[in-house]
Every structure is written in C-alpha cells, then in structure tokens.
Amino acid sequence: MSVKTEMPVAPAETVPSLAMVMAEAERRPEADARQRLTTEVLLSVEGVSLSFGGVKAISDASFDIRKGEIRAIIGPNGAGKTSMLNVINGFYFPQQGVITFKGEKRREMRPYFAATSGISRTFQNVALFKGMTTLDNMMAGRTLKMNKGLFWQALRVGPAVAEEIRHREVVERLIDFLEIQHIRKVPVGKLPYGLQKRVELGRALAMEPELLLLDEPMAGMNLEEKEDMSRFVLTINQSLGTTIALIEHDMGVVMDLSDRVVVLEYGRKIADGTPDEVKSDPKVIDAYLGVSH
Amino acid sequence: MLYRETGQFKSTYSADMGIFPLRQDRNALFVLLAFAFIGVPLLAHFHVWPFGSEYLLRAILLPFLILSMAAIGVNILIGYCGQISLGSGAFMAIGAYMAYKFGTGMPEIGLPPLPVLVSILLGGVCSALVGILFGIPSLRIKGLYLAVATLAAQFFFDWVFLRVAWFTNYAPSGSVSAPELNVFGWVVNEPLERYLLCLTFVTVFALIAKNLVRGNIGRQWMAIRDMDIAAELMGIRPFFAKLSAFAVSSFIVGVAGALWAFVYLGAWEPLAFSIDRSLQLLFMVIIGGLGSILGSFLGAGFILIVPIMLNLVPSELGVPLSTETISHLEFIIFGSLICFLLIKEPHGFARLVTLMKEKLRLWPFPY
Numbered sequence: 294m295s296v297k298t299e300m301p302v303a304p305a306e307t308v309p310s311l312a313m314v315m316a317e318a319e320r321r322p323e324a325d326a327r328q329r330l331t332t333e334v335l336l337s338v339e340g341v342s343l344s345f346g347g348v349k350a351i352s353d354a355s356f357d358i359r360k361g362e363i364r365a366i367i368g369p370n371g372a373g374k375t376s377m378l379n380v381i382n383g384f385y386f387p388q389q390g391v392i393t394f395k396g397e398k399r400r401e402m403r404p405y406f407a408a409t410s411g412i413s414r415t416f417q418n419v420a421l422f423k424g425m426t427t428l429d430n431m432m433a434g435r436t437l438k439m440n441k442g443l444f445w446q447a448l449r450v451g452p453a454v455a456e457e458i459r460h461r462e463v464v465e466r467l468i469d470f471l472e473i474q475h476i477r478k479v480p481v482g483k484l485p486y487g488l489q490k491r492v493e494l495g496r497a498l499a500m501e502p503e504l505l506l507l508d509e510p511m512a513g514m515n516l517e518e519k520e521d522m523s524r525f526v527l528t529i530n531q532s533l534g535t536t537i538a539l540i541e542h543d544m545g546v547v548m549d550l551s552d553r554v555v556v557l558e559y560g561r562k563i564a565d566g567t568p569d570e571v572k573s574d575p576k577v578i579d580a581y582l583g584v585s586h
Numbered sequence: 587m588l589y590r591e592t593g594q595f596k597s598t599y600s601a602d603m604g605i606f607p608l609r610q611d612r613n614a615l616f617v618l619l620a621f622a623f624i625g626v627p628l629l630a631h632f633h634v635w636p637f638g639s640e641y642l643l644r645a646i647l648l649p650f651l652i653l654s655m656a657a658i659g660v661n662i663l664i665g666y667c668g669q670i671s672l673g674s675g676a677f678m679a680i681g682a683y684m685a686y687k688f689g690t691g692m693p694e695i696g697l698p699p700l701p702v703l704v705s706i707l708l709g710g711v712c713s714a715l716v717g718i719l720f721g722i723p724s725l726r727i728k729g730l731y732l733a734v735a736t737l738a739a740q741f742f743f744d745w746v747f748l749r750v751a752w753f754t755n756y757a758p759s760g761s762v763s764a765p766e767l768n769v770f771g772w773v774v775n776e777p778l779e780r781y782l783l784c785l786t787f788v789t790v791f792a793l794i795a796k797n798l799v800r801g802n803i804g805r806q807w808m809a810i811r812d813m814d815i816a817a818e819l820m821g822i823r824p825f826f827a828k829l830s831a832f833a834v835s836s837f838i839v840g841v842a843g844a845l846w847a848f849v850y851l852g853a854w855e856p857l858a859f860s861i862d863r864s865l866q867l868l869f870m871v872i873i874g875g876l877g878s879i880l881g882s883f884l885g886a887g888f889i890l891i892v893p894i895m896l897n898l899v900p901s902e903l904g905v906p907l908s909t910e911t912i913s914h915l916e917f918i919i920f921g922s923l924i925c926f927l928l929i930k931e932p933h934g935f936a937r938l939v940t941l942m943k944e945k946l947r948l949w950p951f952p953y
Binding site: 382384403404405407408409413414416420421422423424425429432433434436437439441443446447448449453454456457458461462465496500 | 599600603794797798801802803805806808809811812813815816817818819820821822823830834877
C-alpha cells in the first residue's frame with residue numbers, strides 16, 4: 294500500500310529536519326565517513342560507581358563519547374555494560390561520579406529528562422509496546438515533539454490532525470528506511486524477533502536523538518539480519534550524524550562498526566581505544582580468554 | 587457488496603488514519619446511526635413491534651446506552667491505560683450526586699439551580715477531579731494493589747452519600763429525585779425522548795473517546811499499559827499519562843452516572859451505585875474487550891441482554907423458571923464466561939468481531 298504525503302499541510306519551517314535528512318540519506322547512502330569525526334565530547338562519564346547493596350556493578354569508570362562517533366562498550370557477561378547505559382539515561386542513580394551531557398553536569402535525573410535532553414535507547418530484551426502496531430510504537434516515540442492539548446485531540450480537528458499528519462510523515466520515512474512497510478499496521482507482539490528489534494530501533498530513532506544507546510542490537514540474529522542492522526547503524530551515524538553508543542557481543546561487528554571501544558570487566562574499565570588498540574591489549578585478551586593461574 | 591478492501595486506495599494520511607478505513611465499515615456505521623436516530627423513533631411512533639412497547643425503550647435501550655457509555659470510560663482506564671479500577675460505581679455516584687447538587691442549586695454558596703445539561707457535565711467534572719485524586723496512588727502502586735486503593739474509593743463514597751446529608755439536600759429518606767429534564771426548552775419526559783437524549787450523549791462521547799485513544803494521548807496510555815519503563819525512557823511522563831487517563835475515564839463515567847440517575851432512574855438512593863455496579867462495569871469491559879470502544883458496547887449489551895433472555899426464553903418455551911433460579915443462572919453464566927474469556931480470548935467479544943471480519947474479507951473465495 295503506498296501512502297502519499299498530504300499536500301500543503303506542513304510549511305517549510307515546521308517540517309522536522311529528520312524528514313529531509315532521511316530523504317537525503319536515501320539518495321546518497323555513502324556519505325563521507327571521516328568528516329563526521331570530531332574531538333568535541335558529547336557525553337563524559339567521570340568516576341562513576343554504582344552498587345546494589347553489596348554488589349558493585351560499576352566501580353570508578355570513566356570514559357567519554359565524542360560527537361558523531363560510534364562508541365562500543367564491550368566486556369564479558371556481568372561486566373556492567375547495561376548498568377552503564379542505565380546510568381547514562383537516568384534509570385539508575387550512581388552513588389559516585391558525575392555524568393556530563395552536552396556540557397551539563399549531573400548525577401541524578403529522571404529518565405524523562407534524559408529523553409528530553411536527547412538521549413534515546415533500545416533494550417537488550419525488546420521492550421516494545423506489544424499491544425500497539427508498528428506505526429503506533431514509532432509514533433509514540435514522537436510524543437515529546439507533539440504538543441497539541443487534550444481538547445484538540447478529543448475533537449480531532451485542525452491543529453491536532455495537522456500535527457498528527459506531520460509526524461506521520463516523518464515516521465513513514467523511517468519506516469521506509471528500515472524496510473518495515475509491510476508490518477506497518479501489525480501489532481508488534483505478533484512480529485518475529487528480528488523485526489521487533491528493527492521496530493525498536495525505529496522507535497528510538499523517531500525521537501531524533503543526539504545520542505542513541507543500543508543495547509545488543511544484534512543479539513540473537515542470523516548473519517543477514519546482522520548485516521541489515523549494521524547497515525542501518527552506519528547509515529544513521531553517517532547521514533543523520535547521530536552519536537551512537539553500542540553494546541555488542543559479536544566482536545566482528547564491534548570491530549567493524551565502532552570508532553572507539555571501551556572494555557569493562559567486573560565494573561572496571563580495563564581498556565579504551567580504537568578497535569585495533571583494544572584487540573591487541575593483553576588485559577582484554579586475558580578478560581576474554583582467561584588467564585592461567 | 588462484498589466485504590473487501592480491494593480497490594480502496596488511500597492517497598492521503600488523513601484518509602489512512604480514519605476510524606473506519608474500509609468503506610463497508612463506514613457505510614455500516616452510518617446505517618446503524620441512521621437507524622438509531624431516525625428509524626427507532628419512527629418505528630416507535632407507528633408502534634411497530636418490538637419498538638412500539640415502552641418496555642424496550644425504557645428497560646433495555648436506555649440502560650444499554652448509559653452503561654455502554656460508562657463502560658467506555660472504564661475501558662479507557664483499564665483497557666487502554668492498564669490501571670485496574672474497582673471504583674467505577676463511586677465515580678458514577680459522584681457524577682450523579684454532584685449533578686443533583688448543581689441542578690438543585692447550592693444556597694450555602696449562593697449558587698442558583700443550573701440548567702440540567704450544565705449540571706450533568708459539571709457532575710462529570712467533579713467526578714474527574716476526584717478521579718485524579720484517587721489516581722495519585724497509581725504512580726506508586728500497580729495491579730491488584732491499585733485495585734484495592736480504588737476499592738477504598740468505592741466504600742468511602744458509598745458511606746459519604748449515605749451519611750452526609752448535604753448531598754441529598756437533607757432528604758429524610760436519603761432518596762433524591764432528579765430535577766425536571768429541561769434541555770434548552772425541550773422537556774425530556776417520554777421514554778422516546780429520554781432515549782434520544784442518551785443516544786446523543788453516547789454518540790458524542792464514543793466519538794471523543796475514539797479520537798483520544800487513536801491520538802497522541804491514547805498512544806501514551808497504551809505505552810504505559812504495555813511497558814511503563816520503556817515509555818518513560820521514550821519521554822512519556824507516567825504522571826501525566828496515568829492521571830489524564832483517570833481524569834478522562836472518571837469524567838465519562840461521571841457523566842454516565844448523572845444520566846443514569848437523571849434520565850434512567852429519576853429517583854435514586856446510594857444503593858444504585860454500590861460495588862455491584864463497579865463489578866458489573868468491570869465485567870462488561872472484560873467480556874466486551876479490553877482496549878476496544880466497540881467492545882464496551884458489546885459487553886454492555888451482553889450483560890444486559892442475558893438476564894432478560896433468561897427471563898423470556900424459558901417462559902416462551904413453556905418451562906418457566908423461578909426468579910432465584912434465573913439469578914443463579916446469571917451468576918453461573920457470567921462467572922464461567924469470564925473464566926473462559928480470560929483464558930481463551932483476553933480481548934473479549936471485540937476480538938471475535940475482528941476475527942470474523944478477517945474471515946469475511948476472504949469469503950466466499952478463500953484463496
């Protein structure tokens with residue numbers, strides 16, 4: 294089913310930038326990758342420690358994420374990777390340490406404020422809204438950008454409809470980009486796992502984040518699905534300029550995609566650098582392969 | 587005309603976002619509305635069976651419409667936002683008693699009697715405010731614990747309307763009767779007129795509810811229902827989403843309560859809005875379909891029709907049942923049906939309708 298755009302509803306200045314960028318991305322998928330790398334720090338984590346009762350999930354970890362890069366966080370199971378993401382988007386409050394995002398220092402904040410300041414994420418175990426369709430899930434990602442009140446929505450006239458259509462347009466572009474047109478109106482609970490992961494990426498993207506946190510985006514996928522997902526991650530990073538922090542266990546994917554890698558083990562940072570540096574670091578090799586005692 | 591979407595192309599998003607994207611569905615709705623608004627009054631006027639009898643209008647259609655509306659309100663809270671409430675009867679009572687207070691005036695604060703339509707809506711507003719108040723615990727507690735908190739609302743307001751004489755204008759019997767139903771000079775008295783008034787209310791509120799649940803706020807409600815943690819990380823405020831669901835739900839339930847008292851009962855006492863009413867509404871929503879506006883109508887219809895059928899059918903067949911047997915049968919049927927539906931089809935009758943439509947799309951050429 295092809296759905297064309299509504300003719301004159303959206304004046305140029307109100308069209309969200311994402312729509313135009315996505316159109317651009319479709320035309321020119323091979324943007325120059327090297328231009329995007331800067332030294333400007335988008336988010337920095339300094340001396341963060343997090344413990345649950347007696348269990349130390351993260352102890353004194355520090356690293357930074359630069360604007361425009363793909364930053365991988367790797368480590369053996371239980372190293373504190375997901376806890377780190379949860380700290381970054383405000384789901385856990387660290388006992389020590391400071392997180393600086395876009396120059397603003399903070400230790401405590403609610404997930405809602407992380408969302409408003411431009412951090413969005415996907416989850417290790419897909420956390421979609423199961424009873425809602427693909428379209429509704431992605432439209433829900435645009436909640437922050439929709440501001441028409443209950444009254445207009447109840448009557449569903451004028452401004453509310455115009456707003457709905459404008460955001461639908463953006464979401465449809467994302468749907469095209471992620472190649473999930475055929476499941477637009479299917480409740481996501483019925484979708485296979487690989488597609489759910491893709492819808493979840495779409496929902497996170499619909500927020501137009503500055504920092505996108507991906508928690509094992511390729512877990513449980515076969516080779517083709519991993520290749521598709523890698524392609525999406527690269528395109529998002531290169532064409533939209535979104536900074537991406539990603540947790541992944543597939544080393545091939547991590548080494549190919551990421552610009553810099555931070556390695557955690559038992560909540561501590563043991564290595565930080567380009568994929569090549571990390572790969573040859575003896576501590577990392579020990580952590581993954583084990584040391585003879 | 588076959589039930590089929592073939593050849594119906596949408597070229598705009600607004601067409602694609604319609605309530606009924608299929609032309610056949612739209613036509614069916616128009617036929618139904620035309621029948622309800624024009625057909626029924628005409629048939630009643632010419633005394634065509636069964637519409638000629640007052641019994642059908644007064645004892646079946648009127649409660650069906652009002653309870654459908656209340657069920658829509660309950661469905662918004664339970665079906666769409668996932669917040670279990672057992673206090674719907676209390677919110678109906680608040681709507682009814684506050685509408686009564688506004689309709690008869692409050693001399694203590696110098697408020698003259700307000701027009702009946704305004705009183706009914708203000709009754710809904712009061713119910714919405716109380717709904718927000720009793721919704722606040724939902725920010726901390728979920729599921730069964732929230733159900734208990736709303737149950738507290740039910741018992742508290744049962745007590746209030748029984749014991750605080752101000753609400754009943756100090757009537758010695760505790761029973762009150764509604765003021766004259768004067769809607770812009772149209773005195774609603776005959777069953778047919780009452781039916782039309784309620785039909786208008788239900789149509790308007792069903793449309794409003796449908797618009798809300800398919801808009802941004804509806805998506806927020808459903809997001810909270812399906813995965814509240816993820817919803818918060820997506821920038822949905824649980825505070826706003828939950829309390830707005832409580833407010834909208836109690837508003838609709840409150841207006842339904844005011845209609846129930848003013849239009850259906852005429853004179854009532856607190857017993858009319860007891861815990862039984864809350865449970866009845868809950869059953870309607872579960873049997874009809876959680877998270878479906880259509881389901882609210884189906885559930886209300888079913889719950890009302892079954893007892894009447896149990897009354898009529900056996901005596902028509904020549905095996906009259908005693909009143910006790912009938913009420914026991916009612917319990918047996920509702921109880922087993924709820925168990926069956928919760929296990930086999932948690933989305934109720936509305937889901938069965940959807941499945942039927944899916945089948946119908948292929949009929950009569952299944953390939």
